[in-house]
Amino acid sequence: MTNSNLLPSGLPRIESLEMRNITKRFPGVLANDHINFDVKAGEIHALLGENGAGKSTLMKILYGLYQPNEGEILLNGQPIEIQSPTDAIRHGIGMIHQHFMLVETLTVAENVALGLKSPREPVMDLNAVSARIVDLADKYGLQVDPKAVINDLAVGQRQRVEIVKALYRGAALLILDEPTAVLTPQEVEDLFVIFRQMAKEGHALIFISHKMDEIFALTDRVTVLRDGKVIGTVQTAETSKRELARMMVGREVIFERDKKPLPPGEVRLKLENVNVRNEAGFPILKDINFEVRSNEILGVAGVSGNGQRALAEAIAGLQPVSSGKVIMDGEDVTHLPPAEMYKIGFSYIPEERMHDGVIKDFSISDNMILQDHDRPPFSRGIFLNFKAIEQHSRNLVRAFRIKTPGLKTPVKNLSGGNIQKLILARELARHPRVLIAAQPTRGVDIGATEYIHARLLEQRENGLATLLISEDLDEVTSLSDRIMVLYGGEIMGIVDADAVSIEDLGLMMAGERRMAPAG
Amino acid sequence: MKKRYLLLSLLLIVALTLVACGGNAATKAPKPEPTKSSEAHPTKASEPPVASGEKFRVAVVLPSTITDMAWSQALIDSLKRIQEKMGGEDKMEIAYTENMWNVTDAASAIRDYADGGYNLVIAHGTQYGASLFEIAPDFPDTSFAWGTATDTGKDKGVENVFAYEARAEQGGFVLGVLASALDKTGVLGVVGPVEAGDAKLYIDGFAAGAKYDKPDVKVNISYTGSFGDTALAAEAANTHISAGADVLTGSAQQVVGAIGVAKEKGVLWIGTQSDQSSLAPDTVVASQIYVWDGPFQDMINKHMSGVMGGETYALTLENGGLVLKYADWADKDAVAKAEQVKQMIVDGDLNVMDVIEGKAAPAMSGDEVSTGATRFEYPAEIKPVRIVMVLPSTITDLSWSQSLYDSVKDLQDHYGKDVIDFAYTENMWNVTDAAAALRDYADSGYDIVIAHGAQYGDTLFELAPDYPDTSFAWGTTTNFGADEGVTNVFAYEPRADQGGYVLGVIAAKLTKSGVVGVVGPIDAGDAKLHVDGFVAGVHATKPDAKVNISFTGNFGDTSLAAEAANTQISAGADVLTGSAQQVVGAIGVAKDKGVPWLGIQGDQSSVAPDTVVATDLYDWRPTILAMIQARSGGVLGGKVLQLTLANGGQRMIYSDKLPADVVEAAKAAEKGIIDGSIEIKAEPR
Amino acid sequence: MTQELTFAVIIIGILHSGIRLATPYLYAGLGEMFDQRAGVLNLGVDGIMLMGAFFGFYAVYQTGNAWLGVAAAVLVGIVMGLLMAVVSISFQAEQGISGIGLYMFGLGLSSLLFKTMLGTVEGVQGFSELKFQITQNFSLYDIPIIGPIFFNHSVLTYGAFLLVPISAYVLNKTTWGLKIKAAGQNPEAADSLGVNVTTVRYMTVILGAALAGLAGASLSISLLNIFQENMTNGMGFIAVALVYFGSWRPYGVLAGALLFSTVNALQLWAQVLNLPIPSDVAVMLPYLLTIIALAMPFRRAAQPAALTRPFTRGDN
Secondary structure (H helix, E strand, O other): OOOOOEOOOOOEOOOEEEEEEEEEEEOOEEEEEEEEEEEEOOOEEEEEOOOOOOHHHHHHHHOOOOOOOEEEEEEOOEEEOOOOHHHHHHOOEEEEOOOOOOOOOOEHHHHHHOOOOOOOOOEOOHHHHHHHHHHHHHHHOOOOOOOOEHHHOOHHHHHHHHHHHHHHOOOOEEEEEOOOOOOOHHHHHHHHHHHHHHHHHOOEEEEEOOOHHHHHHHOOEEEEEEOOEEEEEEEHHHOOHHHHHHHHHOOOOOOOOOOOOOOOOOEEEEEEEEEEEOOOOOEEEEEEEEEEEOOEEEEEEOOOOOOHHHHHHHHHOOOOOOEEEEEEOOEEOOOOOHHHHHHOOEEEEOOOHHHHHOOOOOEHHHHHOOOOOOOOOOEEOOEEOHHHHHHHHHHHHHHOOOOOOOOOOEHHHOOHHHHHHHHHHHHHOOOOOEEEEEOOOOOOOHHHHHHHHHHHHHHHHOOOEEEEEOOOHHHHHHHOOEEEEEEOOEEEEEEEHHHOOHHHHHHHHOOOOOOOOOO | OHHHHHHHHHHHHHHHHHHHHHHHHHHHOOOOOOHHHHHHOOOOOOOOOOOOOOOEEEEEEOOOOOOOOOHHHHHHHHHHHHHHHHOOOOOEEEEEEOOOOOHHHHHHHHHHHHHOOOOEEEEOOHHHHHHHHHHHHHOOOOEEEEEOOOOOOHHHOOOOEEEEEEOHHHHHHHHHHHHHHHOOOOEEEEEEOOOOHHHHHHHHHHHHHHHHHOOOOEEEEEEOOOOOOHHHHHHHHHHHHHOOOOEEEEOOOOHHHHHHHHHHHOOEEEEEEOOOOOOOOOOEEEEEEEOOHHHHHHHHHHHHOOOOOOOEEEEOOOOOOEEEEEOOOOOHHHHHHHHHHHHHHHHOOOOHHHHHOOOOOOOOOOOOOOOOOOOOOOOOOOOOEEEEEEOOOOOOOOOHHHHHHHHHHHHHHHHOOOOEEEEEEOOOOOHHHHHHHHHHHHHOOOOEEEEOOHHHHHHHHHHHHHOOOOEEEEEOOOOOOOOOOOOOEEEEEEOHHHHHHHHHHHHHHHOOOOEEEEEEOOOOHHHHHHHHHHHHHHHHHOOOOEEEEEEOOOOOOHHHHHHHHHHHHHOOOOOEEEOOOOHHHHHHHHHHHOOOEEEEEOOOOOOOOOOEEEEEEEOOHHHHHHHHHHHHOOOOOOEEEEEOOOOOOEEEEEOOOOOHHHHHHHHHHHHHHHHOOOOOOOOOO | OOOOOOHHHHHHHHHHHHHHHHHHHHHHHHHHHHHHHOOOOOOOHHHHHHHHHHHHHHHHHHHOOHHHHHHHHHHHHHHHHHHHHHHHHHOOOOHHHHHHHHHHHHHHHHHHHHHHHHOOOOEOOOOOEOOOEOOOOOEHHHOOOHHHHHOOOEHHHHHHHHHHHHHHHHHHHEHHHHHHHHHHHOHHHHHHOOOOHHHHHHHHHHHHHHHHHHHHHHHHHHHOOEOOOOOOOOHHHHHHHHHHHOOOOHHHHHHHHHHHHHHHHHHHHHHHOOOOOOHHHHHHHHHHHHHHHHHOHHHHHOOOOOOOOOOOOOOO
């Protein structure tokens, strides 16, 4: 640490920031229940918790987006009022959002200048802004070109622009809301170097993440929230993944999956030289060749937007295949419409579950029979057999432990995890031979994730051929037999899950091609 | 079974109660008279009813007092005369409520009277209409009447409402003549209440009459915005006198204030609605008095014969509903002049509405060069007809749509709303919308459905066979659907080449540069005929003149038409013509650049009176009448009706800005076209 | 006998017409460009133009003062803009629908007002054409060719062209322009940096509507000096198309407006000169060009990402 009281950006440090007894009520929900939380200059403090634990609410209060019902915020021991993001920025608090808050068509300098008063108001002075950006970039080791347009920048560079933006506004304290969600492992490591450097210079950092590895790699202290309450604050060096997980969910979480070694069965799904173009005619999948066998989970890894969605939709018949063949159980199903695909034993758990997976305003039982409503036992002639539907729904709700007030509840009132369970329940109940599960646990809490994973492995033992598309590398590596990496619509390689390191996967996700293993 | 008896007995009790409440009158009133007797009397209205015995009960809701010397008093005076004729208070009862300026109060009064078993309930004000139509259906055995209005609520399914109006513009016109004859300062003053209803009609007529007598007389009009604000009316009169007026008039009960001022300042007053001479015998030189006897006597007769409503009445000079009373000291020459004009109106030689709307020549014109064109005459009697028009643009477009609308409106003004009832839809440039509108209208039972545009043809031929009793008409075209086997479609075609030819002659005479310009919409329909005739007319008169033609591709793009006119002028044109509603833009340019404009379709002189030097006006009246008369003869379609110079379908209007020799040449061309000595040949373009 | 049509006369005629005709498109198009850059699609331009045209005309008709006409048109534009803003920004109504509603409202109300307050088409003395008299015997208009093309327009026409660089400057060089662009591209990002997206959108919609009102006035008190029902004849919709055509840039809108109006002028001359082109084809030309330009895929790329998307804080 430097002995000066100033940060490299020339602004005073925030020696301490304390949130005391913060309580925030929403209608029917107590989002934050007397929370105490503090962070000091030079410290990286992790905030950990399941979805809905109250992390975002707490940070939105700190950034002025919400007002607390009770409690106070102390800056260097003095109570302060934060009514809006403008107040927060004035007090030296910056926030890096999970989704980039950048205007893609503007330059770096313009993004930085947005919302700030210009010395020559109303005329902008972009030269002065650029000069200061270069200055900051030098001091913090953040290479950015002030004249570059955001659209031309890679994801990692955009993240750096976000940081520059916060520093430019005099942020002494930075809230980092899942900053690594869309980065490759290499980019994450680069970013961590910057964070550590910032902390060393005297910034205070609050780091929100789900990822245990990152918390252990980066942070000094961890505060765990559950159900709006602080469960505890511990020194990172003195705790373990297991302990944190227990604090988060209130019980032990099994991290290593009990994946039985099974001999791969017969080929269920096979793609031969499949090419797909988007509406504008650009190729989004190029010469895709792979097969998935019975008793096998093929994981698909890659940074999102590299063709995963197109792959799933091309197989499901939702996206036209421009050339090549999709073969299921030896039959060419390339141009089969989705309804036909469902009839021959194919199931699909889509990525955008609220959009593609369910009809939000329909009840649970209606959603349970979406594909099969016109077939016995759910219909008799042109009429629905409500008794059979109800029976079926009740069984599934019970079997998959879907938490709901009733079968008639509209799906939009369920939590994300329960919706995902509903979709999984529906699809597995159809006893498919081939399943595509796209991001099956995204946004789902740890308990539900665990449950879903167990079900996928159980189906694998029952002979299902599964294509698992996920951005969660832990998930892909722990469930899959083999892993395929997509980059720019091409297969970078297909590797055995047991034989590959996270580093290798990261390189492939960044576009480095590997040979596919034989077979 | 038991239930049914219960119901029957319940009904019986209710019926008995009703009869009991209605008393003597109710027992007989609902019984309709035999048909023959009901047909026998309505023509002669002033005769007392045949039915006798029980008392006829009339109730009136009045907006002011029965001594207002205006609107309300005129009615009560008439009802009292009817009462006398019917045999006094024993035979006819008159109940009334005064000062019902609050419409909600009036509504409850109307309902109370109807409840109280009155036979005829009169709501004496336009403002009561909405309430009346709500109340009337609840009392099917009561007759209601309201005015000034022409709507009896037939299309709302109401059958027991009469409507009445006073064609106050007629007397107003005569009194305007009188006022201007009496006037010495050249200024007249009018104190009006609000610009609506019979007040507006009266004042419009008065102003037109004054100008008819002396075109340069100044008529100052002030509306007070109220019926009863006497003080304000007095102030208005003061103002008029300060401004030099020496004859005043005005309407509504407020005028008593004004009459006082007139008396004090020694200027003359002319009254309307009621006889106001009692107030200031030496000041009130003349009055128009509303005599409601005829209409209300007829309503009473109708009611007794079982007809509860549905009739519309109008007070006119001709039917004696409007009576003019002159003071015996009034200037004899002026009165004689006024009486002469009154006779013209009664004889039908002068249509006041036409004068007001500027369609008829305001003063007697000089000697006309006869061109052989048919002068338009209204047939004495035509069958009542319901007409509807689907128009591609608006009724104020100064061209295609307005010309049709104006013609139909004129016929309605002449024959009355009970003979010619019409509706229209504007801006139907979307053919699909038009198709829907056409079908709706055909469905609602219109007799003649006019689709005023060539683009509507396909739709019409699909529609027409579904409504065999309805006549359809469309144009510009000559196709009445013979090939499609349709028999109830008229085709109409303005032979714009004829008028266009005459305009061409004028253009050739006027041009100095030798270049004349045309701003057309699209090269089709009557626009094409206009251009064909125009070119022929120009070249027949001046073979080496050049006619530049630009089509904008559009009927309504005013700015593009303006630009086209600019272009024409840049290219040397010094006389312009053009068609469709877009041309107002071009006329503006012509005005700016000082280039004369030759109009067609509608009269566009209001845009630029000095620029529009001649107009080929489409007069659709003969065409419409031809359809009506064909229908009377059982012919529903299958004819081409042309608007020509000969049949009066096109009328040439020449501005006084036009040199005499040019008018002469134009009239010679008219004559030549009509007698066939000029044959118009379209040149290839 | 007939006047010789020299090449110069034709060129002058076409260019002069092109410049004049571009006036309403420029006002309306630049106004709409601001709206859309801030993320609001206002399809009611034509209705606002009609209201502006009517009130501008009526003010001049009553007072004889053309500048009062401009003030009236701008004022009624502001009122209409406020209406659009309340409905589409505060109440977050579907922008396409509320714009069409506004159009119908403007069309209907201006017709009604015309019928009740004027009744018939009449003329007024609006803005006349400036000739730039420098000395007693010399005006800029006297410069051969250049003069009659460029120095023979009304002040509203010059205003429209002057508005192009002003718009470009505001959009690209001022903090306000930056806020507008951010509000239309990524309102959440703008909000997170303390930009009040709602205020920015209100201001731009009102500005756009004021300019649309001015566009209407440029018709009724400068180009034509009359008012007629529905006199814009869909110009407002062409103006919206020109914004797409111009890729949401002021100079793009200028290019579009000039192209559209010059081709229009060209086709008028083509008819006068009896060129062997059917008039139907000639009148189609400007629209055809617009459609071709709109179909170009690269133009769509420049579309503000948040166009037609309402903004609520915390919606992401």
